[in-house]
Amino acid sequence: xxxxxxxxxxxxxxxxxxxxxxxxxxxxxxxxxxxxxxxxxxxxxxxxxxxxxxxxxxxxxxxxxxxxxxxxxxxxxxxxxxxxxxxxxxxxxxxxxxxxxxxxxxxxxxxxxxxxxxxxxxxxxxxxxxxxxxxxxxxxxxxxxxxxxxxxxxxxxxxxxxxxxxxxxxxxxxxxxxxxxxxxxxxxxxxxxxxxxxxxxxxxxxxxxxxxxxxxxxxxxxxxxxxxxxxxxxxxxxxxxxxxxxxxxxxxxxxxxxxxxxxxxxxxxxxxxxxxxxxxxxxxxxxxxxxxxxxxxxxxxxxxxxxxxxxxxxxxxxxxxxxxxxxxxxxxxxxxxxxxxxxxxxxxxxxxxxxxxxxxxxxxxxxxxxxxxxxxxxxxxxxxxxxxxxxxxxxxxxxxxxxxxxxxxxxxxxxxxxxxxxxxxxxxxxxxxxxxxxxxxxxxxxxxx
Numbered sequence: 001x002x003x004x005x006x007x008x009x010x011x012x013x014x015x016x017x018x019x020x021x022x023x024x025x026x027x028x029x030x031x032x033x034x035x036x037x038x039x040x041x042x043x044x045x046x047x048x049x050x051x052x053x054x055x056x057x058x059x060x061x062x063x064x065x066x067x068x069x070x071x072x073x074x075x076x077x078x079x080x081x082x083x084x085x086x087x088x089x090x091x092x093x094x095x096x097x098x099x100x101x102x103x104x105x106x107x108x109x110x111x112x113x114x115x116x117x118x119x120x121x122x123x124x125x126x127x128x129x130x131x132x133x134x135x136x137x138x139x140x141x142x143x144x145x146x147x148x149x150x151x152x153x154x155x156x157x158x159x160x161x162x163x164x165x166x167x168x169x170x171x172x173x174x175x176x177x178x179x180x181x182x183x184x185x186x187x188x189x190x191x192x193x194x195x196x197x198x199x200x201x202x203x204x205x206x207x208x209x210x211x212x213x214x215x216x217x218x219x220x221x222x223x224x225x226x227x228x229x230x231x232x233x234x235x236x237x238x239x240x241x242x243x244x245x246x247x248x249x250x251x252x253x254x255x256x257x258x259x260x261x262x263x264x265x266x267x268x269x270x271x272x273x274x275x276x277x278x279x280x281x282x283x284x285x286x287x288x289x290x291x292x293x294x295x296x297x298x299x300x301x302x303x304x305x306x307x308x309x310x311x312x313x314x315x316x317x318x319x320x321x322x323x324x325x326x327x328x329x330x331x332x333x334x335x336x337x338x339x340x341x342x343x344x345x346x347x348x349x350x351x352x353x354x355x356x357x358x359x360x361x362x363x364x365x366x367x368x369x370x371x372x373x374x375x376x377x378x379x380x381x382x383x384x385x386x387x388x389x390x391x392x393x394x395x396x397x398x399x400x401x402x403x404x405x406x407x408x409x410x411x412x413x414x415x416x417x418x419x420x421x422x423x424x425x426x427x428x429x430x431x432x433x434x435x436x437x438x439x440x441x442x443x444x445x446x447x448x449x
Contacts, residue, residue, distance in 0.1 A: 022334070023109050023134055024072040024099040025062060029055050030094060030114025030140075031199065032172040034077035040179060041391055050172055050388050050398050053351075055113075055139055058322040061429055062111075064341045074099045074388060081180075084202045084236060088122035094134055096123075099114035105185060107134040111332065113322060117141025119238070120399055121307075125246045133156070135245070136309075137255040138251035140296055141320050144241070145205035145234050145267040145302035147212050147289070153200050155281045156189040167297055168319055171285060171353045175388075175396050178355050178422065182394050190278045206237035208306055213283055215272050231282040244307045252308030254361075255332055257325045264295025296321060310371055347349060351400040352407060352425050352448050358419040359393045361412045364448075368406040375399060375407075393417075399448075407448035 035049025048055045058070070067073035078091035099108050109132055112120045117138040124133050151157050152173065177192070182190050193200065205212050211224040227233070247254055284427060294301045298318040305311060311331075314324045330339060333367025356362065364376040364385070375382040386398040399407065404425055413419060416437050423431040423446075433446065 014333055020158075021105075022066070022072065024074065024103045024105055025067055025333075026074045026076050026092070026095055026099055026108050026110050027059070028078075028110060028112040028116030028120055030116050030169075031080050031203070032169070033113070033116070034177055035228040035388065036077060038079045038169050039081060039123065040183070041392065042391060043388065046075075046417075047388075048077075050175060050386050050396060052386055053384075053400050054168065054319050054322065058113075058340060061323070061326045061329070065335045065339055070102075072099075072103050076116075076119075080115065080199045081197050083198045084115070084122045085126070087119045088126065089128065092119055092120065092123050093128065093130075096130070100132060107132050109133070109135040109137070109310045111137045111139070111329070112141060113139045114141060114318065115203060117143070121240055121247075124250065124252055125240055125243060129250065130135055133252055133330060135253045135255065137257065137329065138261060138304065138309070139257045140299050140304065141256075142203060142299045142303045143208040143306035144181060144369045145210075145237055146299055146303060147268055148445070149203035150268060150300060151202055151203070151286055152230065153193065153204055154283060155285060157286070160271075165292055167317070168351065169298060170428070171351070171398075171426075174424060175353055175355060175398075179388075179390050179394065179396065182357065182390065183407040184262045188278055189414075190280060195405070198388070198405070202230075202234065202236045203233055204234040204237075206234045206306075207242055207283075208238075208241050210302060212267050214267060214268050215270050215284060221363075222326075226284060226377060241306060247307060255305060255328070256304055256307070256309045256311045257321065257328060258299070258311070258313050259296030259318060259321045260294050260301055261315040262295060262297035262317045263291040263293065264297050264300050265289045266292040266295070266300060266394045273395055301370070311393055322325070350402065350404060350420075351398065352402075352404050353424045354399070354409065354448070355399040355422040356395050356397070356411065356420070357393060357409075361414065362395070362397070362411045363401070365408050365410075366396065366402050367408065368403060368404050375402070405449040409446045409448055411446065412443075413442065419444075421446065425449075 033048055033051045033055055034327060035043050036046035037043060053359040054184040062073055074095055076092050076095040078087040096108055109236050110120050120136060180192050180196055207227050211227055213225040219222050267290040268286050269288040271287050274281050274285035292300060296316060296318040312328050314321055316324050362378055366373040368374055375385050381387055384401045388396040421433040
């Protein structure tokens with residue numbers, strides 16, 4: 001080789017000295033964080049669906065750091081109804097391959113929220129791992145499982161009842177379950193869950209979580225049900241956690257980011273006398289729970305920290321932590337430049353979920369302080385209104401950031417068919433309107449408070 005070319009090559013290496021080449025990011029969202037044709041036909045291309053209000057601001061943070069969507073920033077959308085191992089093989093592995101091919105990089109950095117971290121672990125700890133992950137960043141991932149999953153998997157029930165505040169994730173769960181029940185209308189709730197929501201089983205507490213179900217015996221003594229004697233086990237996490245040393249052996253840098261100071265279900269009191277023809281509550285029906293502040297409202301820190309890694313904890317709930325951890329991410333990704341973050345939508349404390357079954361026209365308005373704001377009219381929508389249409393008769397509308405006491409909905413049936421409207425707010429309060437036969441052109445005016 002000509003000496004001049006060698007010299008130029010050396011100078012170029014010196015110029016790059018200390019400047020680390022940015023590896024592509026693959027972001028893996030949590031449960032309900034993906035929507036597309038694979039999940040519900042007719043919903044179009046992959047996107048965040050009704051979880052867009054959670055994840056789009058987070059993607060903007062990564063873009064503010066200099067990443068570009070579909071260039072060096074990729075999202076692994078996946079069918080969260082399926083088990084994590086399936087999602088790892090069918091979706092994550094292919095997204096990683098796409099990122100490597102497009103960027104010519106041999107490795108990627110995985111950033112995962114909640115259940116997305118378990119999909120990632122299924123890949124990097126599995127036999128098909130391609131030794132192509134540099135960093136694995138978990139945000140609120142239940143590496144030891146989460147007690148809330150028992151409510152749903154064992155009883156088909158949302159975990160936020162009575163004095164327990166609702167969360168956006170329970171609202172998403174209710175909405176998607178409603179959609180799936182409409183789709184599989186001849187099956188009962190438990191059949192829908194066991195057949196079409198296998199992913200929830202992978203979120204159950206694992207053996208390392210410890211015994212978490214207890215009952216009060218006839219002598220008023222607290223008795224725990226040993227994990228080994230329970231009907232519902234998390235075989236997926238049990239296997240992963242038995243082999244968690246693989247992460248270190250494969251030299252993957254692990255970062256754990258969690259939230260605390262939010263009441264989080266830790267132990268569940270059950271009534272073992274409960275019997276159900278639908279095979280519900282085989283280990284007992286939940287009647288109460290004990291909580292800990294050492295969690296984000298969904299995942300306990302002990303569960304997050306079931307595996308080893310650099311650990312960072314914020315006073316935050318399960319979703320707001322995505323906004324709060326940006327400076328940690330910047331450090332871990334090696335972004336040394338000063339980043340000017342765009343203003344993102346602040347954490348929203350109020351939201352309303354509206355599920356409508358029936359063919360009709362819908363208008364939603366806000367009458368706050370004399371202002372008449374049209375939020376949705378069937379075609380146009382406000383930026384803080386998210387709409388998911390399953391078909392022409394079933395629609396889900398999610399409104400964030402508006403005071404619900406000023407929200408009103410008008411619905412006019414287009415057919416003489418049954419009408420069902422379910423409204424749920426951020427506190428778990430519900431309102432249901434049901435008609436056996438709608439009256440065409442008759443307007444139903446409903447306050448959303």
